Amino acid sequence: MWEEDVRLMQEAGVNLVSLGIFSWSRIEPYEGRYEMAWLDRVMDLLHAGGIAVDLATATASPPPWLSRHHPEMLPATADGVRLWHGARQHYCPSSPVYRGASKRLVEQMATHYASHPALAMWHVGNEFGCHVPACYCDVSAEAFRRWLEARYGSIDDLNRAWGTDFWSQRYSDWGEVLPPRRTPTWPNPSQQLDFMRFSSDELLACYEIEHAVLTEHSPGVPVTTNFMRFFKPLDYWKWAEREDIVTDDVYQDPSDPEAGMRSAMAGDLMRSLGRGRPWVLMEQTSSRVNWREVNVAKAPGQMRLWSYQAVARGADGVMFFQWRQSRAGAEKFHSAMVPHGPVSSSPVWKEVKQLGQELHGLDAVCGSRVNADVAIVFDWESWWALELPSKPSIRIRQEAQLEDYYRPLFAANVIADFVRPTDDLSRYKLVLVPNLYLVGDDGAAALTSFVRNGGTLVMGFFSGIADPFEHIHLGGYPAPFADMLGLRVADWLPLADGESVEVVFADGGKGHGDLWSELIETSGAKAVASFGGGRLDRHAAVTRHEFGGGTAYYVGTRLDQASMARLLHTVWTAAGVSPQLEGPAGVEAMRRSVGRRSILFLLNHRPSAVDVPLAQAGTNLVDGSPVHAGLFRLGPYGAAVIREGW
Ligand SMILES: [Zn+2]
DSSP: OOOHHHHHHHHHTTOEEEEETOOOOHHHHHHBBBHHHHHHHHHHHHHHHTTTTEEETTSSSSHHHHHHHHHGSSOOOOTTTOOSSSSOOOOTTTOOHHHHHHHHHHHHHHHHTTTTTTTTEEEEETTTTTSOOOOHHHHHHHHHHHHHHHSSSHHHHHHHHHHTGGGOOOOOOOOGGOOOOOOSOOOOOOHHHHHHHHHHHHHHHHHHHHHHEEEHTTTTSSSOOOSSSTTSSOOHHHHTOOSSSOOOEEETTTTTTHHHHHHHHHHHHHHHHTOOOOEEEEEOOOSOSSSSOOOOOOOOHHHHHHHHHHHHHTTEEEOOOSSSSSSTTTTTSOOSSSSSSSSGOOOOHHHHHHHHHHHHGGGGTTTOOOOSSSSEEHHHHHHHHHHHHSSSTTOOOOHHHHHHHHHHHHTTTOOOOEEOOOOTTOSSSEEESOOOOOOOOHHHHHHHHHTTTTTTEEEEEHHHHHHSSSBBBBBBBSGGGGGHHHHEEEEEOOTTOOOOOEEETTSEEEEEEEEEEEEEEEESSSEEEESSSSTTTSSSEEEEEEEEEEEEEOOOOOEOOOHHHHHHHHHHTTTTOOOSSSOOOOEEEEEEETTTTTEEEEEOOSSSEEEEEEEEOOTTTTEEEEEOOOEEEEEEEEEEEEEEOO
């Protein structure tokens, strides 16, 4: 079958294959006995067929012999339950047994394959943190203590950082400190936050061990590990700094009407994690997944459309899980590039083949960049802290907050990057801060000076509340931003499920807010909108404040979608931000640039054809056809990649 596979890959234009991701038990079937002849044959066959390999280190699923001989390397949940072998990713990230065994495997792989001509990229582990993002076992408890000692130095400083006088949690000795295991009620929030930081760092240490071996044996071969879009347990800002190329797995739910918006947002995140460098869509399905309750198939054309979307958002490669649909095992109902049935009658294979052939015409896109005038502040630590329990409202969710701000940008074809609060923001015209619950002094100073130096900023409610220890910033909410925003929040009035409050804009327009409301006392800020009726009647809901050379807006409720779109449209227009294209609804437009030359991506997310007005002529790289200024027809789920004027 392997020779047939290579022939089909050539037919579909496949030029890079991920290999060996879960093959540890095949490569090392007994401790210390390595069997690579079969893998040599696959590597040689692919190379002979002109296909390169993204070779996995195979460490994501340890073989049964390892946990049989060393059950202490198995992970434990917060309840103390051991997770056994028989699925995948059953390892304690802190385990010296796991780290040692995986390092020995990677040394064998790196020595054996470093100079193989098919090797193009190393793939460390797989989807780090998937299933087991944290381990609560005794080995992890000891590692957590060492991590805390390095962070705080003394037990007194730990007690201060965690506020342990509350509920009599004061520690007298490091040996008393535990991971936040199952407790009668909420574990200490600062302890939980530190455990999230620790758990992300422990998995990153596993990646680093492998990364060091690979770069020693094969310097210059890029190293990656595949991300999972907005994956909460890992601080991808930190991880991406250690990768040569960012790669991502995206599994849209075709039954979600906003799936296209959500994958655009993931693409923007990946481009931003790589600091603008091109990334690779490492995994997507050709049609269905197998892990939802109902696994809806992609519509004809939708896989191709979403592939082009990844490229539009900065990807220089499009890959899939899986190549040939497996006959046995947990993912046999997950679609593949090559289905169970004959390829000759498969619409999925036809679309895969078409995409592969078209992508070969897009060499001009490779290496080009996306230029954004808008930045959205997004920070993993703030996400972790925001969603800890025991808050004024646990209905405030980080991803939903981001989407509230992203949705109008996506609909209007305004490009945005994601940034950390401490990043250099000077190249942006507009910075959006949907929610930044936790912020340190440096982040607050960077955002404040962005506005002082002439920038426009929009901040959402419940921002600037806690410091990096999860202690409240005292001095009146939101203390770090009160001067910049020209206001103080005197009280929070979270809204019950189903409750909403009227919002009246200065021009008389009306909308409503839900989820959250608050009593804002302005001290320099002007109301852009006020609450109507109830306890907050005629108090400010949305404000605007001139600060230094810039302008800071504040939004004190979750506005309905139309009001949010109207507000942001006004703000970005005033800030001098232009959409990529003013076209019909449902058509996504993005540009990638090489110097002053630009490539326009047009993506029709609708199931019917649409005419898009174009100002400039060019060439459609998808099929090489000329494009004229005027109306351009895009078919149902159609895509075009237009080289503009060159
Ligand atoms: Zn552990």
